[in-house]
Amino acid sequence: MTESLSPHFSADLLAWYDAQAVALPWRTPGLADDAYPYRVWLSEIMLQQTQVETVRPYFARFMAAYPTVNDLAAAPLDDVLKLWEGLGYYSRARNLHRAAQMVASEFGGRFPASVEGLLRLPGIGRYTAGAIASIAFGLREPLVDGNVIRVYARLLDIPDDVTQPRVQARFWEIAGQTLPEQRAGDFNQALMDLGRLVCTPRSPDCVSCPVQAHCLALERGTQAERPVKPRRAPTPHYEVTAGIIWNEAGQVLIAQRPHDGLLGGLWEFPGGKQEAGESLPECLMRELHEELAISVRVGEEFVVVKHAFTHFKITLHAFTCAYLGPDDGIAPQTLGCAAWVWVRPDELSRFSFGKADRQVIAALEARRGMLL
Numbered sequence: 006m007t008e009s010l011s012p013h014f015s016a017d018l019l020a021w022y023d024a025q026a027v028a029l030p031w032r033t034p035g036l037a038d039d040a041y042p043y044r045v046w047l048s049e050i051m052l053q054q055t056q057v058e059t060v061r062p063y064f065a066r067f068m069a070a071y072p073t074v075n076d077l078a079a080a081p082l083d084d085v086l087k088l089w090e091g092l093g094y095y096s097r098a099r100n101l102h103r104a105a106q107m108v109a110s111e112f113g114g115r116f117p118a119s120v121e122g123l124l125r126l127p128g129i130g131r132y133t134a135g136a137i138a139s140i141a142f143g144l145r146e147p148l149v150d151g152n153v154i155r156v157y158a159r160l161l162d163i164p165d166d167v168t169q170p171r172v173q174a175r176f177w178e179i180a181g182q183t184l185p186e187q188r189a190g191d192f193n194q195a196l197m198d199l200g201r202l203v204c205t206p207r208s209p210d211c212v213s214c215p216v217q218a219h220c221l222a223l224e225r226g227t228q229a230e231r232p233v234k235p236r237r238a239p240t241p242h243y244e245v246t247a248g249i250i251w252n253e254a255g256q257v258l259i260a261q262r263p264h265d266g267l268l269g270g271l272w273e274f275p276g277g278k279q280e281a282g283e284s285l286p287e288c289l290m291r292e293l294h295e296e297l298a299i300s301v302r303v304g305e306e307f308v309v310v311k312h313a314f315t316h317f318k319i320t321l322h323a324f325t326c327a328y329l330g331p332d333d334g335i336a337p338q339t340l341g342c343a344a345w346v347w348v349r350p351d352e353l354s355r356f357s358f359g360k361a362d363r364q365v366i367a368a369l370e371a372r373r374g375m376l377l
């Protein structure tokens with residue numbers, strides 16, 4: 006396996022970057038020392054698993070609401086989650102908030118200017134630390150993510166399974182060896198732009214690729230076979246129920262998910278995953294006993310929502326329910342949730358919900374609009 010690129014590679018890549026550098030709102034070097042690392046960090050956290058165009062409006066809203074890391078640190082977590090609503094992968098928002106508090110309290114409001122220091126912050130892995138260190142602080146640090154792996158796997162025509170830790174370690178070595186002496190941040194951004202805009206997963210634009218002269222996969226016609234990954238197991242699918250539980254005052258019961266775990270800290274219509282051998286109404290009644298210790302009368306299936314998470318898919322069946330009361334005769338309990346509250350339908354927008362639950366709310370609003 007050939008694992009080095011010619012010395013001209015970085016010069017060719019940087020020349021292309023200089024000629025076409027994409028204007029992105031977080032690419033604003035020259036700001037005051039602590040402002041630029043904050044912007045780079047915020048954008049890098051948002052860009053994890055998320056497209057640039059999706060991130061743009063969120064980045065603008067966060068910068069308007071929290072112009073500095075100290076502002077973000079001082080904000081209530083619920084406000085941060087609300088502003089993050091719709092961006093997905095909510096553990097990022099919780100870690101963002103914790104990291105901001107750490108920067109504010111332990112580092113005097115300034116991001117640590119080293120990979121080791123950055124790795125101490127919640128939500129920052131080796132890739133993000135490399136990105137912030139090289140882009141915001143100009144340090145000669147490499148970064149490797151799926152984009153970078155794809156580009157190098159093609160440039161060097163690497164036939165090995167890129168999901169193997171041993172092979173990933175080699176990509177870090179390659180990325181480190183290929184970094185130019187100067188402009189490591191620009192080089193890393195150029196590499197990411199190349200992967201995002203030219204050397205794309207399904208149809209790389211080799212004809213207009215600025216580094217085609219260096220590409221072994223192009224020479225050998227193996228672009229479509231690189232990078233090599235094992236065939237994915239089919240994505241599991243679950244049937245999930247949720248209760249739109251009404252009381253006699255015309256309020257609905259919502260529950261806050263436990264703070265750790267999937268969609269942690271977000272609110273939801275309570276319910277859960279169907280188990281083998283039970284009907285959907287049976288599933289819902291069981292879940293409500295387990296989570297909140299309450300009884301309901303399950304009515305019509307109000308709406309069905311399909312949603313895909315990273316590693317599984319769900320079909321969410323939301324049922325209209327009438328509240329019968331708490332199991333202990335006093336009040337619902339927080340057995341499987343962080344909190345619960347009765348709200349009027351017009352108050353739901355004050356709370357942060359995941360995407361599937363927001364579709365249930367949209368259906369509720371549409372139904373109310375028809376009834377008015």
Ligand code: SF4
Binds near residue numbers: 203205209210212217
């Ligand atoms: Fe990717 Fe094609 Fe460029 Fe090679 S020539 S780096 S496969 S876009």
